[in-house]
Amino acid sequence: MSSxxxxxxxWATFARSWFLIDARMQPPGKIAVMxxxxxxxxxxxxxxxxxxxxxxxxxxxxxxxxxxxxxxxKVYSSHTYPGGFKQVTAAMLHQKDPKAIVKLAxxxxxxxxxxxxxxxxxxxxxxxxxxxxxxxxxxxxELPQPREIPRKLSExxxxxxxxxxxxxx
Amino acid sequence: KSGSxxxxxxxxxxxxxxxxxxxxxxxxxxxxxxIEGQILDVPAGPQPPNPxxxxxxxxxxxxxxxNYTDVLLLSQFIRSDGGMLPRRITGLCPQEHxxxxxxxxxxxxxxxxxxxxxxxxxxxxxxxxxPQLNRYLTRWSIKSVKPxxxxxxxxxxxxxxVGHPALKNNVRYSVKPLYIKH
Numbered sequence: 001m002s003s004x005x006x007x008x009x010x011w012a013t014f015a016r017s018w019f020l021i022d023a024r025m026q027p028p029g030k031i032a033v034m035x036x037x038x039x040x041x042x043x044x045x046x047x048x049x050x051x052x053x054x055x056x057x058x059x060x061x062x063x064x065x066x067x068x069x070x071x072x073x074k075v076y077s078s079h080t081y082p083g084g085f086k087q088v089t090a091a092m093l094h095q096k097d098p099k100a101i102v103k104l105a106x107x108x109x110x111x112x113x114x115x116x117x118x119x120x121x122x123x124x125x126x127x128x129x130x131x132x133x134x135x136x137x138x139x140x141x142e143l144p145q146p147r148e149i150p151r152k153l154s155e156x157x158x159x160x161x162x163x164x165x166x167x168x169x
Numbered sequence: 170k171s172g173s174x175x176x177x178x179x180x181x182x183x184x185x186x187x188x189x190x191x192x193x194x195x196x197x198x199x200x201x202x203x204i205e206g207q208i209l210d211v212p213a214g215p216q217p218p219n220p221x222x223x224x225x226x227x228x229x230x231x232x233x234x235x236n237y238t239d240v241l242l243l244s245q246f247i248r249s250d251g252g253m254l255p256r257r258i259t260g261l262c263p264q265e266h267x268x269x270x271x272x273x274x275x276x277x278x279x280x281x282x283x284x285x286x287x288x289x290x291x292x293x294x295x296x297x298x299x300p301q302l303n304r305y306l307t308r309w310s311i312k313s314v315k316p317x318x319x320x321x322x323x324x325x326x327x328x329x330x331v332g333h334p335a336l337k338n339n340v341r342y343s344v345k346p347l348y349i350k351h
Contacts, residue, residue: 025303065303068331068351072314089316095300150238150305152281164241165215167225168259 013046017054017140023102024060027067030146031058032105039110039119051115055122057135062098062127065147066090076104098127224262232265233339237275237306240282247273251285271333278307306332 004012019038023031034056037043041052066074074090093100102125110116124135217228226232235242246254246261246269253273256266276282280303308330317327328350337347 063303065305067304067306068329069304069307069309069311069314070329070331070351071302071304072311073317073329075316075318075320087316087318091300091302094302150279150281151240152283153240153244153285154283156241161241165217165229167217167229167242167245168261 014052018135018138019054019056020139020142021056021058022060022142022145023058024063024145025065025149026145026147028061028064028102028105031064031102032109034143034146035102035106035123036109039106039122049111049115051118053119053122055124055138057124057126057131057139058102059126059129059131061102061125062094064094064101076100099125223260224265225260226265226269227262235269235272236336236339237272237279238281239272240276243269243273243276244282244285247282247285249285250287251277251282268335271335275306275308275333278311279303279305308333 001009001012021031021034035058038056039053040049041047041054044052046052071091071094072089075087076090076093077085077087079085088096090101103120103123106123107116107120110119217225218230219228222228226235231242237243246259248254251273253266253270256263259266261269273282277285317329320327330349331351332347332349334349337349339347341347
């Protein structure tokens, strides 16, 4: 803002902000793209690869929505040691740990360097609406959801249902 | 055409007399009831812009414009337990009937039609609690899909299908093409 003093403007430019994203009924890939952009700091004109990322808090990761049949088709594999190769479907992994899908998605979208681990430490995932008070106090901005949630038939009012013309009799 | 009409209906039945075997000429008229009907003056709704077409979708010019989210449209072609009405009743042409059936399936799987579930018998308690997973644009039925354990490299990847190719000609107002294979 041009009305700020020089020191206040510098403080506002380099401050680390906290973003909130609600992942209810959203595809985890699109959430992960928004998270990775802000964790790297690529949304800022003063971007530099050395640490200008912000914090991102994602809530309702338990209520994520996959398009298509990905809950059954998508497989997450983990090679831990020879003979310890495990393959788990997205549905099974989500049941075991509701944060894992978003975490793996963001991890795969960040640049594959040593700064990735620090950026993942700045990502905060919560399966439901509850947030600890200190994180809630830090939040600065809420980001709009990437996907428009369609309305169920029970959410339409009777007037809207009546106003829609009958196509056949 | 206003005014009430009283319809009478007499149901005659040849009944066995309670005493003795039926003799000739024992025709007994048992029921006679009246059904009263009234012809009401309902104001005519909006007229279709293309009344000469045979299929209702073409009559209203909605050919490539509907999707699985248009529940108000889809709910006019389904039964109360969620199944599709037959084509000879709705009057849809075969291609549009198939597209509407596909959209109805996708809407059911997305949970957009919560009141059109089939009625379960009384006192039926499901044994295992099914996981409530949100989904949308599901082409295949949930039980029939197998996990892709070996997805392959980029040039030969086994893609996961989203949406349905029958709806590929839908109107799109964005520049990005429709991705069916994710």
